[in-house]
Amino acid sequence: MLGLAHLDRPFDYLVDQAMDTEAQPGTRVRVRFAGRLVDGFLLERLAESDHGGKLAWLERVVSPEQVLTPELVELARAVAERYAGTMPDVLRLAVPPRHARVEKAEPAAAPETVLAEPDPSGWNAYDGGAEFLAALREGMHPRVAWQARPGEDVAVRLAELAVSVAATGRGVVIVVPDQRDLDRLEHECAALLGDWCVTLAAGLGPTARYRRWLRVLRGTARVVIGTRSAVFAPVHRLGLTVVFDDGDTSLDEPRSPYPHPREVAVLRAHQTASALVIGGFARSAEAQALVESGWARNLVAARAVVRADMPRVEGISDDDRRIAGDPLARSARIPNIAFDAARRALTQDRPVLFSVPRRGYLPSVACGRCRENARCRACHGPLQMNERGDLACRWCGRPENRFVCPQCGGTVVRALMVGDKRTAEELGRAFVGVPVLTSAGDKIVDDIPSGARVVVATPGAAPHAEGGYGAAVLLDTWAQLDRQDLRAGEEAVRAWMSVATLVRPHSDGGRVVIVADSALLPVQALVRWDPVGFAAHELGLRRELAFPPAVTMASVDGPPAAVAAFVGMLDLPPGVQQLGPVPLPPGVRAPAGLDTTQDLERVLLRVAREDGRRLAAALRAAQVVRHARHEDTAGIRVQVDPPTIG
Structure with missing residues (x-):
């Protein structure tokens, strides 16, 4: 798990016969790299390597628990490519730190509770609501932008969705902005789902969080509710992901590569062919873009119902x-x-x-x-x-x-x-x-x-x-x-x-x-x-003015000299427009480790949405170059689709 961009690739090691049983894909391992011991994940076992040099030996298997599932590997790589980041940075968000005592404890048994079907009448107020619920029960994967009607009891509606999918043996992930929303949702889910549901939030503490995360990994919990990083939860047979109130700034990830749960959920729904709900009382421009592109559908109440409730x-x-x-x-x-x-x-x-x-x-x-x-x-x-x-x-x-x-x-x-x-x-x-x-x-x-x-x-x-x-x-x-x-x-x-x-x-x-x-x-x-x-x-x-989400925009923030040096390394694809440098907009936090009193600048890079991946690839390539050359660009922050652009 090396955070440097030029080392963000798999490395081959020899596995001693004594470790053969425990050294399985997805386990945590220790390896010697550049003369020091570092932590990592074993991604794959091969009969032979195409590396032409001499291979080092795997030092040890930290734990036989296969915490990195193939689905999570694929998702982490996709998120890293989408946000011009590194896979180790994504995995730090997705996989919590290990606690040995928790792993060694007796695994929890799967609940024997038979989930009862909830009353679907609450969804009848929405045009197509009954059909949407039926599609989830039949194992289909509808993708909707849900507009909650005024006064709606959101926690109850989300719990009903979770039960409908979990009753079919599939997994559910529900992401809400903050602890208050999570407490209400936990109360409703506990009544309908019992031990099939676990809560993942930073406020739990590392031990309790890892214990619950292991329950999900081992398949003894089908429904995960939580805040930002819960969107990566390793549920088995994912059937539905929900991100509620996606415009809330609490969902903006402050750690590199700054992935938004809504975008992670979209990537995951596409990779796993699962259902997706992006909901809220209001609607973000990003959710509307998904609807207008035809990738998602509207799930709204009739105007007569809205007028009666508001x-x-x-x-x-x-x-x-x-x-x-x-x-x-x-x-x-x-x-x-x-x-x-x-x-x-x-x-x-x-x-x-x-x-x-x-x-x-x-x-x-x-x-x-x-x-x-x-x-x-x-x-x-x-x-x-x-x-x-x-x-x-x-x-x-x-x-x-x-x-x-x-x-x-x-x-x-x-x-x-x-x-x-x-x-x-x-x-x-x-x-x-x-x-x-x-x-x-x-x-x-x-x-x-x-x-x-x-x-x-x-x-x-x-x-x-x-x-x-x-x-x-x-x-x-x-x-x-x-x-x-x-x-x-x-x-x-x-x-x-x-x-x-x-x-x-x-x-x-x-x-x-x-x-x-x-x-x-x-x-x-x-x-x-x-x-x-x-x-x-x-x-x-935003389409008229060429602002996100109509376009892909990336920001490069930091001291003027470092920003200029990094931009000079970029091999930008055709069509990219550079805006700036300008002073860092008010209200935008300085990159980590920098003195907030010094002058900081921002350069914006803008490109058509369909070329966004090419821009991200160019940014990532420049990150590789600057880390490999140890260029004087320390302290910069590269962010794709930043929440604030001024």
């Missing part, structure tokens, strides 16, 4: 008499229309949710005189203010005891962004006698009981309310829409819909007020509850 959504419109009669509605952070919706819900003894984009008190401040953003003197990060009025850097934590604006010399700051704590403080004064709680950061509330209360939460941290919220108010939407990011609108719609789906249907009085101009396309997507139409529009714009 809450009433209201934006800020000049045509609304209530807005026209309130001259401050467009400038107020919380206009009267939002207060009216909240008061009505509280009067009905129902909770109200206020969604804010940032946690903290005042997470962003500016000079009170010239309005220049207040920056840290040490790292130039944004300054924030806590409840006591103290300033500190949001990046490095350095306190700012005496602020002086470098532009005008001002010493007073004003708020640019209001966080959840300040919002809760303001709402506490507005709704006297009503409990106010916050859910954000490391203090996330999972569930709240019914009853009148005000909840202030950041995106992804809103607790589930028993019976649903009576109303929800989406604040500071400009902070989500004004970001200089290709996915700003897409991510805003996804965040808003995840909030709106927690609200009761409009027939039960549920209301959502979005404090934004209702004429904006992302706002209209929420008002009409049309994520498919918005995704199609986004994809059309």
